[in-house]
Amino acid sequence: MIATILTPRIMEVGGGAVARVAEVLARLGCSRPLVVTDPWMRDSGTVEKVLAPLRQAGMAFDVFADTVPDPTTDVVAAGTERLLSGGFDSMVALGGGSPIDTAKAMGILAANGGELRSYKVPNPIPKAGVPLLAIPTTAGTGSEVTRFTVVTDTGTDEKMLIAGPMLVPTAAIVDYELTLTCPLRLTADTGIDALTHAIEAYVSRKANPFSDSMALAAIRKIAPNIRAACAEPGNRAAREAMMLGATLAGMAFSNASVALVHGMSRPIGAFFHVPHGLSNAMLLPAVTAFSLPAAEARYADCARAMGAVGEGMPDEAAGLALLDALRDLNADLKVPGPKAYGIDEARWNGLLATMAEQAIASGSPGNNPRVPDAQQIVALYREAWAA
Incomplete structure (x- = not known):
């Protein structure tokens, strides 16, 4: 190619x-x-x-x-x-x-x-x-x-x-x-944003050898350092790794693409003013679980890059371990779901069809390894609601 x-x-x-x-x-x-x-x-x-x-x-x-x-x-x-x-x-x-x-x-x-x-x-x-x-x-x-x-x-x-x-x-x-002066919440949300960029670039239908190398390098920088950067804001080694990881992830998705997480995330930010990285974090575990069957080997590579499993772990088990690692990361960094964030449930439900329409119109879901229809996107929004 x-x-x-x-x-x-x-x-x-x-x-x-x-x-x-x-x-x-x-x-x-x-x-x-x-x-x-x-x-x-x-x-x-x-x-x-x-x-x-x-x-x-x-x-x-x-x-x-x-x-x-x-x-x-x-x-x-x-x-x-x-x-x-x-x-x-x-x-x-x-x-x-x-x-x-x-x-x-x-x-x-x-x-x-x-x-x-x-x-x-x-x-x-x-x-x-x-x-x-x-x-x-x-x-x-x-x-x-x-x-x-x-x-x-x-x-x-x-x-x-x-x-x-x-x-x-x-x-x-x-x-x-x-x-070095970024507070914990900003560090956490932007860090998971960068991790999402890297994962989505790697599993994207538009991935290529250059973006693959950037994405995996980014994951290897971000995953071992994000908790330390949040807990110890003055930890220069962790901050340096996170900054380089974010830039590598940016080069990865700029030269491949983002996918379903970002497509669904943008309407949440527009309608409910949730910071972009936080809305990505809200969606990442559910969307990864939805997409996993269509790109098991790729998600397994992400799990290995995160250090969630060893290099010899079979793809199926590694993919499941990735889901656990993403859920654990959200729990450790206290990422709220839309409900816990304080979004009004009636307004959320009333906008689901519109958000799904806007997500599809952005083009990003079409890059996902498993391309959803509007009803599947609505179902994913509902799943993320109480997470």
């Missing part, structure tokens, strides 16, 4: 790498960036880790710090107006997946005009935006290396998937030291 592989042009990886932000921009031929971040990064002073090197290099810049968790078309529109009005030649996105996804969408909208919904999957993106340097502060989304952005359409409450080569950041700085 022939696989098309997309990655950032430049990647700086390691503790303290954020200090190289101005150097990376200069290598891209850029000198006037718009820094895209969120209010917490601004108010906590974390953004200064980016701004100080820019000042020292004599670069002119401005800051757009109005991004929100789960990006919306309204915020993207406001950011696009700032980008277009300031004469910027680049963007630096600092934060979790939300600021990075917002910056990606801003770049596309600024370059192509119109409404963002015009570019959702499967529609093409004609022109690339200005160069984007992505700097993640969580070990989870992998957005710093992916060809995707997810934005909620405020007019329809649909969590839109937008995809294409134009969305791969031009450069990325992956500095695990930026995650």
Whole structure:
């Protein structure tokens, strides 16, 4: 098979790498960036880790710090107006997946005009935006290396998937030291998000030898370290492994695809404002159990990479051990089901058909080893409800 592989042009990886932000921009031929971040990064002073090197290099810049968790078309529109009005030649996105996804969408909208919904999957993106340097502060989304952005359409409450080569950041700085202050819940949810990326990339119908190698390497980094990163936030070795694992998982699914977990997860985030990584975690055990019969050997490889079984364990037993390992991980990290999270049961049940429709429309369930119909997706939502 022939696989098309997309990655950032430049990647700086390691503790303290954020200090190289101005150097990376200069290598891209850029000198006037718009820094895209969120209010917490601004108010906590974390953004200064980016701004100080820019000042020292004599670069002119401005800051757009109005991004929100789960990006919306309204915020993207406001950011696009700032980008277009300031004469910027680049963007630096600092934060979790939300600021990075917002910056990606801003770049596309600024370059192509119109409404963002015009570019959702499967529609093409004609022109690339200005160069984007992505700097993640969580070990989870992998957005710093992916060809995707997810934005909620405020007019329809649909969590839109937008995809294409134009969305791969031009450069990325992956500095695990930026995650040392992440609280337990954020560390857990983003960590399971990264694990989900790796597992889904490996079992995807679009998997290829490159994505396979990235996915298994990511699982081997994440699984032994996620509990330590949550319990010991200052554990630098665990934080470094989680950060690298998240980036590897991002490269895996960007060059293969995600599957049913992500397709079902996006509507939960859109309608109930559940953080993306948490909604993935809510679904991962049930969806894996549903999918296991169609890709037993692949899921068994994931179990071995997690360390849930030895290399000699038969595939059938290894697949079952993977289910136990995922359920145990959710229990250890206190992942709530939708019911325990506080979602209203009547509203949940009333939206099941719509959520299933939106999940299928995203295209992600079609990449799953076992492709469900709408009724099966509704049944999986019901199973996840009280988990």
